[in-house]
Amino acid sequence: MTELPKKTKDEKRRKDEDLFKVVDSTIDYRTYLNLIQIARRLNIEEYLGAISSGKEARIYPAKTFDNKYYAVKIYYTSTAQSKRAIKKYTVGDIRFEDVKVTNTKQLINTWAKKEFKNLSRLYEAGTRVPKPILVYENILVMEFIGENGLRAPLLKELNDEEITQELYDDLIQQVEIMTKRAKLVHGDLSEYNVMVYDNKCYIIDVSQAIPIDYEDAIMLLKRDLDNINRFFEDKGINIKPTEELLIEFGVS
Ligand code: ATP
Ligand code: MN
Missing domain, CATH: 1.10.510.10 (Transferase(Phosphotransferase) domain 1)
Structure with missing residues (x-):
């Protein structure tokens, strides 16, 4: 049996806009640029449409070139209520003492980082949670729970x-x-x-x-x-x- 030639890196690389299956107006430019960097790092072929939009965050499936999926949680707003909650849960929490909680962007990023840290601590202790992959600013990437981009x-x-x-x-x-x-x-x-x-x-x-x-x-x-x-x-x-x-x- 003859093997097909492997695609070169250039052939594999798509235009950045092809990364996004659905144009999503809630994604600001900085987040968009960060998503492109993350796609390069994790071999992501495309981000699919949001599977949920809660009060503070949206979850997007991301498909890799080898047909694996990640769940990408993007924190995008910070209501007055959530700001209070973030302060309540992070001020006085020694794990976040060095985090400045002054402006809204930082607050949102802190929330993402906090979820990542908690996920990591739970995962390492053997709790069944989505495996944490990375956090960057307001973006958290974790294991996708479900099959073929269809959530459980x-x-x-x-x-x-x-x-x-x-x-x-x-x-x-x-x-x-x-x-x-x-x-x-x-x-x-x-x-x-x-x-x-x-x-x-x-x-x-x-x-x-x-x-x-x-x-x-x-x-x-x-x-x-x-x-x-x-x-x-x-x-x-x-x-x-x-x-x-x-x-x-x-x-x-
Ligand atoms: P909500 O306000 O709707 O509760 P949220 O901001 O609290 O949203 P999550 O509860 O973390 O965010 O996730 C929202 C939804 O996204 C979940 O109800 C679930 O359907 C889906 N989801 C979350 N994490 C994953 C994952 N790792 N894999 C697949 N789907 C996920
Ligand atoms: Mn929830």
Whole structure:
């Protein structure tokens, strides 16, 4: 069998504008230039249309030349409310003491960096989260959860018959790893921030997570567990009361 000649670097290289499948007016020029640099670094062939646009960020799938996908989270706004939240969560957080939180751009970048750091800490501790790849200014690149650029469903989006005891146990186990090994509390955990792929729970959206020994952390963990328990109990799953879980996690 004869092999086809490999494409040269020049043939592979596309015009920068071809990188973007959909022209997205929310991407400012600086972000656009950064996305081009990141594409070169990660061998990205194209960015696809946004799969979500939340209050603070958008997520875009990025396809590489070898048909792998990344999830690219771009932080693009900072509402008054989120500015307060960023300050609340970063001022007094020793990990971010050297970060200046004065102007809006810096605040947005801090939020991206914080999510990257939390993802890294969780990933290294063995929590099932998207693997963090890189962060640059307001752009965070992570493992894509799903297949062929099609994202996996959120826990919220599953059919009732897909919501099983095994799934509950798996999620509680992930929260236990998060608490005991990563020593972080998510702080916004619910059926909207858990993706389910291959019957396994992936915890996402961790920008606001805080160390377990911080003020209010136990209260937030309790709220996270209450949210999960409420969701699964509604679906007829046998849940463990939050108080018992807190004792098992060694924080009560
Ligand atoms: P929202 O305000 O809608 O919650 P957000 O700004 O909090 O958005 P995320 O929750 O991190 O952002 O992500 C938004 C959505 O993007 C998720 O609900 C999920 O559908 C999708 N998503 C997030 N991370 C990934 C990933 N790694 N792989 C695939 N899809 C993802
Ligand atoms: Mn979210």
